[in-house]
Amino acid sequence: MSIDIETAARVAKLARIRVEEDELPALAQEFNNILGFIEQLQEVDVEGVEPMTSVTPMRLKRREDGVTEGGMAKTVLSNAPDAREGFFAVPKVVE
Amino acid sequence: MSELTKLKIAEARDALRKGDVTSAELTEACLSAIEGAGKLNAFVHDTSEIARRQAEVADSRIKDGDAPSMCGIPLGIKDLFCIKGVPSQAASNILGGFKPEYESTVTTQLFGAGAVMLGKLNMDEFAMGSSNETSCYGNAVNPWRRGNDDEALTPGGSSGGSASAVSADLCLGATGTDTGGSIRQPAAFTGITGIKPTYGRCSRWGIVAFASSLDQAGPMTKDVRDAAIMLEAMCGHDPKDSTSADLAVPNFEAMLTGDIKGKTIGIPREYRMDGMSDEIDALWAEGRKMLEDAGAKVVDISLPHTKYALPAYYVIAPAEASSNLARYDGVRYGHRAKLSQGDGITEMYEKTRAEGFGDEVKRRVMVGTYVLSAGFYDAYYNRARKVRTLIKKDFEDVFAQGVDAILTPATPSAAFPLGMEVEDPVQMYLNDVFTVTVNLAGLPGISVPAGTDKQGLPLGLQLIGRPWEEGDLLNCAYALEQSAGFVAKPSKWW
Numbered sequence: 001m002s003i004d005i006e007t008a009a010r011v012a013k014l015a016r017i018r019v020e021e022d023e024l025p026a027l028a029q030e031f032n033n034i035l036g037f038i039e040q041l042q043e044v045d046v047e048g049v050e051p052m053t054s055v056t057p058m059r060l061k062r063r064e065d066g067v068t069e070g071g072m073a074k075t076v077l078s079n080a081p082d083a084r085e086g087f088f089a090v091p092k093v094v095e
Numbered sequence: 096m097s098e099l100t101k102l103k104i105a106e107a108r109d110a111l112r113k114g115d116v117t118s119a120e121l122t123e124a125c126l127s128a129i130e131g132a133g134k135l136n137a138f139v140h141d142t143s144e145i146a147r148r149q150a151e152v153a154d155s156r157i158k159d160g161d162a163p164s165m166c167g168i169p170l171g172i173k174d175l176f177c178i179k180g181v182p183s184q185a186a187s188n189i190l191g192g193f194k195p196e197y198e199s200t201v202t203t204q205l206f207g208a209g210a211v212m213l214g215k216l217n218m219d220e221f222a223m224g225s226s227n228e229t230s231c232y233g234n235a236v237n238p239w240r241r242g243n244d245d246e247a248l249t250p251g252g253s254s255g256g257s258a259s260a261v262s263a264d265l266c267l268g269a270t271g272t273d274t275g276g277s278i279r280q281p282a283a284f285t286g287i288t289g290i291k292p293t294y295g296r297c298s299r300w301g302i303v304a305f306a307s308s309l310d311q312a313g314p315m316t317k318d319v320r321d322a323a324i325m326l327e328a329m330c331g332h333d334p335k336d337s338t339s340a341d342l343a344v345p346n347f348e349a350m351l352t353g354d355i356k357g358k359t360i361g362i363p364r365e366y367r368m369d370g371m372s373d374e375i376d377a378l379w380a381e382g383r384k385m386l387e388d389a390g391a392k393v394v395d396i397s398l399p400h401t402k403y404a405l406p407a408y409y410v411i412a413p414a415e416a417s418s419n420l421a422r423y424d425g426v427r428y429g430h431r432a433k434l435s436q437g438d439g440i441t442e443m444y445e446k447t448r449a450e451g452f453g454d455e456v457k458r459r460v461m462v463g464t465y466v467l468s469a470g471f472y473d474a475y476y477n478r479a480r481k482v483r484t485l486i487k488k489d490f491e492d493v494f495a496q497g498v499d500a501i502l503t504p505a506t507p508s509a510a511f512p513l514g515m516e517v518e519d520p521v522q523m524y525l526n527d528v529f530t531v532t533v534n535l536a537g538l539p540g541i542s543v544p545a546g547t548d549k550q551g552l553p554l555g556l557q558l559i560g561r562p563w564e565e566g567d568l569l570n571c572a573y574a575l576e577q578s579a580g581f582v583a584k585p586s587k588w589w
Binding site for chain 2: 016017039
């Protein structure tokens, strides 16, 4: 399995990380090194083995589906790079 | 004053209770040690005002006879822990300026027990790294050097600042977190003790997430007794973390008898790696002998899937990271890129994340994105999770055969120079070869300093325990510590 420049660009896009055109070949090479390393997993016989979902055999706790905290819009917005009129502000999303 | 910072937690606790010293005195001694240790770059956010206030409260609690073990003890806190009103940025520029409105459960418990926070500690960005070289604050430096050679060495990672600070006596103990070895490897590199408890022992709430199925917090301390005391204060059930275990927390310190007669210790043959240094091999053999002399039965065991632990980890951890780090989008907290005319929301995400994340974090997020993408999910991610099941079964099998704990080296080498291996990410990943299996299997593991190499650098041994048996594991580590008698300290050059 070898990653070409096009795939590297697609992955960067999916991850929402801007990668400049001239950096793509080096990135593709890095992916290939890392994927080459994890390729060893293909040797393992995993026939009939369940993929792990929880490392401890405990059932996830259930809780009542109710409001426990709230009414703190100001606190929630306190770290926002851009907050206006009680909302997070972002560039225009819909034309 | 500087002698005070050399105290262990247990010694300081006893001195505080006797009235021989006050928390205010201890705290001032640590603060001035920190001020004089800028070259180590261990502390990255100053919280001395909070420390002084907490020390004052602790002193009055002690006077009133209400003094839990951690009361008045000055600690360093890894930057991964959210502290209300204090910069908490996981050593990343993308969280620049972030001051949480809430407090992690682990630090809430520590502060509730009276502990004092001296400041935030350096680390690898989002805990991704093994040398503390991916930090936005620059490298933390190991207080240890090779003899008279003044080349700067790594304190290990990701909890590099914690390791450096404890080793250099800037604080009495520190919090760390461990996803693939980030407590145990730096502890080994700096001659201190570090324990990662069973997955679920410590609440992950309020700790910036890297790989949620692997992340665990734990203490980094000057010896095993201190690890027992501090771990107990950090553990406990938390309804805010659905994976937190609803189990009673034992008095770990009371379990330190040093008596391991009749215990069975396994030596896994797969941990004898090609090209492993003779010194590490010799230390491992010495550790085996020490445990035998202490009355334990030592047996050779096999953990057949060991070889596949690192590759499985480098699928699972990046996959979870790519999902966890999706939240850094420039909307709710931290950095947002300056946008050009006509940029929309996608450009905002892409530019923000390109500017805010460092290279290693970007690499892992993208590898994670790739292994989770359509067409590769089964081949990589699901296969890695199946291999993880097999790795855990390896351990279950040996525990079922009566093995109580497993002895391995903590790291494949002593601390290496800063700037050495960053060129090849895979080379760096090999640092975690002995520790990462423990995270994949959710087990407790502890690194204990056990000797030095010929250049005088500390080396550690790792003990791996049964799930939830941290008390037994600590006792085993205590026996090893007593036999090893490691007391060396770095000579002060900073």
